[in-house]
Amino acid sequence: MPQIAPKHPRRLQRRTHMAMPRVMNDRHPSGAPWRNFYGRFKGKTLRASQERYLDEDLAKLSPGPVNWDDNPDRTPLELGALFGKRDVWLEIGFGGGEHLVHQAQTYPDVGIIGAEPFINGVAMLLGKVREAGLENLAIHPGDARDLFDVLPDHSISKGFLLYPDPWPKKRHHRRRFVTPEHLEPLARVLKPGAEFRVATDIPDYVRQTLTQVPRHGFTWVAEKCSDWREPWHDWTRTRYEKKALREGRTPHYLTFRRDQA
Numbered sequence: 001m002p003q004i005a006p007k008h009p010r011r012l013q014r015r016t017h018m019a020m021p022r023v024m025n026d027r028h029p030s031g032a033p034w035r036n037f038y039g040r041f042k043g044k045t046l047r048a049s050q051e052r053y054l055d056e057d058l059a060k061l062s063p064g065p066v067n068w069d070d071n072p073d074r075t076p077l078e079l080g081a082l083f084g085k086r087d088v089w090l091e092i093g094f095g096g097g098e099h100l101v102h103q104a105q106t107y108p109d110v111g112i113i114g115a116e117p118f119i120n121g122v123a124m125l126l127g128k129v130r131e132a133g134l135e136n137l138a139i140h141p142g143d144a145r146d147l148f149d150v151l152p153d154h155s156i157s158k159g160f161l162l163y164p165d166p167w168p169k170k171r172h173h174r175r176r177f178v179t180p181e182h183l184e185p186l187a188r189v190l191k192p193g194a195e196f197r198v199a200t201d202i203p204d205y206v207r208q209t210l211t212q213v214p215r216h217g218f219t220w221v222a223e224k225c226s227d228w229r230e231p232w233h234d235w236t237r238t239r240y241e242k243k244a245l246r247e248g249r250t251p252h253y254l255t256f257r258r259d260q261a
């Protein structure tokens, strides 16, 4: 098949696998599926200290080979080698890492993996990890879908999706995280009985979450209003939640339980 020169190079950059021009195929030459990613990989220029954290610390906090170039066979990660016998939790889209660090500090007997493609957020998290001297976390600086590929079935005991990108326009709702492309692999990697927490300030995102997540083997465990109006007992406000509150939006805290197989 002939290779096609990219008409819109900026659009190509938004794909998870962007090193080579796209061939007329649904896979990258490395074998990776083409996965559209509509978010940002990079924002404003990083401070020198943040560049240093990325250079010095990121590789040490790797959960193992996740990207297709490093792990073309998609061999599952060895979580036991990473965290021993600890339970493993997962935070998807950790932003600046406030919540990830808070959970890692609160639960030193748990290992937490965070996935975040926005490198400025990763650098912010690394600063916090240094300051707190944490060792019970691992970072995948990329798309959670690539991480799902290599997480063993039923290996994760708790999942967090906190203020996922809202994609307010109706035609963009299919970009939201609460779609089959994300929920199917998430359901596979979570243990039966695992908790899955979703926070959002967008009423229509609540609607889509409450419709879609139960279709993938989850039960919403709320019994009374306070169950979704009040945060979890071990919560800390994320950057995005603070912004939502400043702008007058109401947080919703949705707790699901992964059904037994």
Ligand SMILES: C[S@@+](CC[C@H](N)C(=O)[O-])C[C@H]1O[C@@H](n2cnc3c(N)ncnc32)[C@H](O)[C@@H]1O
Binding pocket: 039, 040, 092, 093, 094, 095, 096, 115, 116, 117, 118, 121, 142, 143, 144, 145, 162, 163, 164, 165, 166, 238, 239, 240, 241
């Ligand atoms: C609105 S921000 C919220 C960040 C943080 N959770 C908070 O509450 O402050 C959503 C985050 O999800 C990340 N994200 C979007 N798609 C993702 C994906 N496929 N895998 C992992 N993270 C993703 C974005 O880069 C962004 O940082």
